Amino acid sequence: MKNLQHYDFSKRFDDVPLVGSAFSGEHPGMIPLAFGFPYPKSFPIDALVESATGALKSEGTQALQYSGGPGQQRILEWIRQRSQLRAIQVNTDQIMITSGSNQGIDLVARTLTDPGDSVWVEAPVYFGALRAFYLAENQLSAFPVDGDGLRVDLVESALIEAAAGKRPMPKFIYVLPNYHNPAGIRLSVERRRKLAQLAYAYNVYIVEDDAYVELNFTGEFWPSIYSFGPERVIYLSTFSKIVAPGIRMAWVICQNPDVLSKMKIIKTEGLTSVLMQEIVSDYLEKNDFENHLEPLITGYRMRRDVMVEAIHEFFGDEVSFEKPEGGFFLWLTFPTKTDTTRLLHESVKVGVSFVDGKAFYLHGKPTNDLRLAFSFCDEITIREGIQKLAAVYKKQKYFIR
Known part of the structure; x- marks a missing residue:
C-alpha cells in the first residue's frame, strides 16, 4: 500500500x-x-413495543414512506397542547420536529448566523451548544450565572455597549432557563421577562433550550421566555428526557415562518424519522402522560x-x-x-x-x-x-x- x-x-x-x-x-x-x-x-419498553407493533400494523404503508403517516400531525398537536403549561400559545405550523435538541441548536445557529457573527452564551454553558456554535464559526461571548440564572443585568450592559458600537451585537443569546446543564439552576421569572424585553429592544433572538423542563421536582411551572416575547424567541425542547433519547426526537417552536422555512432548507435529510413519530404518537395517545x-x-x-x-x-x-x-x-x-x-x-x-x-x-x-x-x-x-x-x-x- x-x-x-x-x-x-x-x-x-x-x-x-x-x-x-x-x-x-x-x-x-x-x-x-x-x-x-x-x-x-x-x-417504557413494553408500551413502546406495543406502540411500534400497532403503528406498523395500522399505518405501516405510510409510516415507512419518506412523507410518513398521520402520526406527525398528532405529535405536533400534543406538543401544541403541552406547551400551554409554559404559557406558550402556538399553532402546529409553527413547530418543527428535529433529530434531538442538538440538531435544533445546530439548525438555529446556521440559520441565524454567518461565520464570524457574534453569539452570546451563559458561563457555564452546555458543551453540546458550544460545539454547534464553534462549528458554525461564531464568535462567542459568555456571561456568568448565579442562583437565579443568567446575569441579565450584565447582558443589558453589554447590549448598550454593542448599540454604541463598542462591541459586536449578537445575532442571538442562548439560554437554558430550567434546571440548567450543567449548573442545575432556574432563570427567575423577572429575568425571563427582562431578557425578552431586551430581545425586542435590540433586535436579537433568544434561543431558549428547555430540555429538562418536564423534570420538575416542585410541581411549579414557570412561564417560558417565549411567552414574554414570541416574535424574538426560538424555543427548543425534547422527548429525550421524558421518553427515551434513542428515539432522537425533539422540537423547535418559532413564530417567524421565514426562520422555520430556512431551517427546513438546512435540514437536508428531510423529515425526522417518520416511523418513530408514528410510534411515539401512538404511545402518547394510548398512555396517560402524567x-x-x-x-x-x-x-x-x-x-x-x-x-x-x-x-x-x-x-x-x-x-x-x-x-x-x-x-x-x-x-x-x-x-x-x-x-x-x-x-x-x-x-x-x-x-x-x-x-x-x-x-x-x-x-x-x-x-x-x-x-x-x-x-x-x-x-x-x-x-x-x-x-x-x-x-x-x-x-x-x-x-x-
Whole structure:
C-alpha cells in the first residue's frame, strides 16, 4: 500500500473538543457520574413495543414512506397542547420536529448566523451548544450565572455597549432557563421577562433550550421566555428526557415562518424519522402522560436527594452547590485553587467519572467546578461514587501549582 499523504480537513474542526461520556469503554465497572443519561429502568419498553407493533400494523404503508403517516400531525398537536403549561400559545405550523435538541441548536445557529457573527452564551454553558456554535464559526461571548440564572443585568450592559458600537451585537443569546446543564439552576421569572424585553429592544433572538423542563421536582411551572416575547424567541425542547433519547426526537417552536422555512432548507435529510413519530404518537395517545411522568420525577428527585446527602456527609463544607429543583445535574464548586482536571484523572483511577468544569466554558481553561449527574445511577451507586470522589479529593487536595 502506498504511503498516504497528509489530508487537510475542514478548519471548522480546529479546537472543537469532543466531550461526552468517554469513560465506559476504557474503564469497565466505572461509576459514571459523568453520564447525563436517563435512568435506564425509566424507559417504557413494553408500551413502546406495543406502540411500534400497532403503528406498523395500522399505518405501516405510510409510516415507512419518506412523507410518513398521520402520526406527525398528532405529535405536533400534543406538543401544541403541552406547551400551554409554559404559557406558550402556538399553532402546529409553527413547530418543527428535529433529530434531538442538538440538531435544533445546530439548525438555529446556521440559520441565524454567518461565520464570524457574534453569539452570546451563559458561563457555564452546555458543551453540546458550544460545539454547534464553534462549528458554525461564531464568535462567542459568555456571561456568568448565579442562583437565579443568567446575569441579565450584565447582558443589558453589554447590549448598550454593542448599540454604541463598542462591541459586536449578537445575532442571538442562548439560554437554558430550567434546571440548567450543567449548573442545575432556574432563570427567575423577572429575568425571563427582562431578557425578552431586551430581545425586542435590540433586535436579537433568544434561543431558549428547555430540555429538562418536564423534570420538575416542585410541581411549579414557570412561564417560558417565549411567552414574554414570541416574535424574538426560538424555543427548543425534547422527548429525550421524558421518553427515551434513542428515539432522537425533539422540537423547535418559532413564530417567524421565514426562520422555520430556512431551517427546513438546512435540514437536508428531510423529515425526522417518520416511523418513530408514528410510534411515539401512538404511545402518547394510548398512555396517560402524567402517570408516565410521575415515577420519573419521583425517581430523579430521590436520587438527587441521595447525592446531596452524600456530598454533605463526605465533603462537609469543603464544597458548595445550588440544590437543583429538577433535571439531571448538580454543579459542584471546590475551593478556588482546586484543579478539577487533575481531580478527574485521579478519580477515574478509583472508578468514578464526572465532567470537568472546563468543558462548559469558552476556551476550556482549568476550573474549580465539575458536573455530577444523578440521573443514570441508582442510589447505592451514587452514594458510593460520592464517597470515593471525596476520598480522592481529601487524600490529594488537588491544587493548581
